[in-house]
Amino acid sequence: MTNEKHLSHKQSRPFQPTKLSKPRNFVIPEILTNKQKSSPPIVIEIGAGKGMHALSFAKQNPDKHLIAIERTRNKFEAFSKIADTQQLANLTPVHADAIAWIVQAIAPNSISQIYLLYPNPEQHNPNQQWLNMPFFEFLLSRLQTGGKIVLATNIEQYMANAQEQAGTLWCLPNTRAEVPANSQRTHFEIKYLARKETCWQLTMVKPKGYQTRFDTWQVS
Template structure:
């Protein structure tokens, strides 16, 4: 299907610094992995699945990398990069089994930068395999409500809305929000086998236009 939204300009994305290509094998990806709490938990519980945990902030990435050294996970690959160019330059069509976007910046002053409001979300969907999932979590009810509306009206994707259990501790943010009694929720978004995007045949740029 062709989305009623302007097309993301993937070919204009500059490669992340120190770019490294990966093989076209099934993987999971966490966007905004922070200090790696969920990444370490997931990779420990799912040893057969490979997880790339992408974090832009150097301090948080180094903390995640340190935890990986202290408690090695052979199936976990921390990545220090901005998620958008890393995904464009690295991931292949229908490669990803699961995306995790846990407690992203709600962009209160710039709603157009919220994940489901961005043209980039269509590109993200092209990297997701048929029947794959995207888990989007937030402690802000309005954020979840808007995302659900976008899924229904714009992206036309099925999803399940879930309340996160009070004892859940996947991320440091999740622990803090639940301790405050905030209503943490998540949308588990599914990609139907027949779903199409304008990027289904777009291959990764593999580090082209890399800025030194």
């Protein structure tokens, strides 16, 4: 593990990857075992729901490979049914809890972009917000230098906290923008914008030389 003095962020409580067990029926997707230099940039979506964004992203970005993770069975089944009919070679739908799955499957410094679209946790439980979790440090360790994390929400307080945490706790350059009213990336986005709610997006970038405790950590 990296010497704590050299950490690029201010999160004191470390995430404990060894405490998580392997997800049931865990298999590493072929795209992650491909050691060839020509393998495409890997993008991860956490909480993909019924896969609306995942399917359109994969179609629009044939040069990238998207791993889209959803833990709720009925949503994942709806997603995987459509994914099966569309047979997109650059899309891997995964039915799992993203935290346990990423710990098992993803190597450090290997992901070019991560999407967290409308996570909407229970509002009274701030511990469930992604940027409040010790796991966020682990997630940053999986991202390549210059890699981006894109978070969208319709909850103003969630966005305000996320932006504060991105800057002061995680020390990440970030930009906040309003999602255009005609955007249609996900089912939740369509629903909120149809109700004339404002949706926001926070884009965070991993700077060069960013150090976490997990930069060389991998399951043995």
